[in-house]
Amino acid sequence: MSRNCVSLNVHRAIGWLYVIAAILLCSGLLIESLKLHWMTERVFGIGNMFNVDEEDNIPTLFSALNMLIAAMLLFLQARLESVAKNRPYWLGLGMIFVYLSLDEVLSLHERLGPPLRATLGIHDGFFYFAWLLVVLPLVALLGLIYLRFLLRLPHGLALGLVAAGVVFIGGAAGMEMLGGWYFSRHGVHNMTYICAATIEEGLEMYGVVLLIRALLRYMAPKGIIRIDFGMPLTQAETVAGCRLLPVSVVGLAARRVCQRRDALGRQP
Numbered sequence: 001m002s003r004n005c006v007s008l009n010v011h012r013a014i015g016w017l018y019v020i021a022a023i024l025l026c027s028g029l030l031i032e033s034l035k036l037h038w039m040t041e042r043v044f045g046i047g048n049m050f051n052v053d054e055e056d057n058i059p060t061l062f063s064a065l066n067m068l069i070a071a072m073l074l075f076l077q078a079r080l081e082s083v084a085k086n087r088p089y090w091l092g093l094g095m096i097f098v099y100l101s102l103d104e105v106l107s108l109h110e111r112l113g114p115p116l117r118a119t120l121g122i123h124d125g126f127f128y129f130a131w132l133l134v135v136l137p138l139v140a141l142l143g144l145i146y147l148r149f150l151l152r153l154p155h156g157l158a159l160g161l162v163a164a165g166v167v168f169i170g171g172a173a174g175m176e177m178l179g180g181w182y183f184s185r186h187g188v189h190n191m192t193y194i195c196a197a198t199i200e201e202g203l204e205m206y207g208v209v210l211l212i213r214a215l216l217r218y219m220a221p222k223g224i225i226r227i228d229f230g231m232p233l234t235q236a237e238t239v240a241g242c243r244l245l246p247v248s249v250v251g252l253a254a255r256r257v258c259q260r261r262d263a264l265g266r267q268p
Contacts, residue, residue, distance in 0.1 A: 008225045010216045014209065017066065021205040024059045025198055028052045032194045052201035053188070055107050059201060066208045067101035073215040080219070089149040096142075109135065124184035126177040136173060160214025164207050171203025 028050040034043045041047060048054040071094045078090035103109055109131045116122075116130035127133055150158045179196045186193065219225065 006226065010213075010220050010223045010225060014213045014216065017209045017212065018206070020062065021202070021209060024050060024062060025052065025202045025205070028059060028201075029194065029198045033191065036189060036191065036194065053194075053197040055105070059205075060104055063201075063205055063208065064101045064104040066205070066212065067097050067104060070208055070211050070215070071095075071097035071101065073212060073219075077215060077219070083152065086149060086152060089146060124181070126181045128180035128184040129176055132173060132177060132180075139169060139173065154218070157214060157218045160210065160217070164210035164214060166207075167203050167210055168207025171200045171207060175200035175203060 031043050031046055031050050032053075035041065049057050050059060051057060052059045054060075074090050074094035074097060078087045078094065081087045081090055110129075112131035112134060113129050116133060117128070120130060120133075122128060122130055150161065153161070175196060179193065179200055182193055182196060188194075188197075216225065217223075
């Protein structure tokens, strides 16, 4: 193995993402609860640093970075895909997650809400966050477009992608609708709305983590990925029992990803 080769345990990495998401969600819920109980804007000197219903804070950064990781993995899978007609679908998903990462930071979709609400005369209800009226039809159309693609994929990978999508959309759209309905009637300064916002953001976070998990488990069935930063592109395809895969397509400094394959799995 090259001295520049870095190993990544897939299961451990995903476990850490789960734990970090849980810490952020619980921290936000606790701090917002104390702020509400004590009727103050800051607790222990902390304002909105962990508030999942606000932007420009730690949960936003975590979500945006996870979406970028998902996008890079999707672009990598497009490069590695052996079925040519599947590659545009992987690339399309990668571009979607690049946009979602930017949207997480810039709140682009939320800027649609006020003008649409004013135009349509919406004052309360499940579509109080009126941007949903634009996004939900697009999501349905995307589902129809990707249906045949999902049916061509290996069963386990397809189930992983569907599970990630259901969880993510359940938060981004389903809980957003419930939150909009409650917000339009009772506002944000109550525990019910704080809990609803936490559940919504939690579903979005875990949906992205499930996507990353599905992709990494498909790329590395044995649970180990090694990235070699120094291996020349012309070197042999197999080194030390690892299958070498190019990753330059996603713009990483790494030149190869090494995956433990059946040769290692057969060792006693």
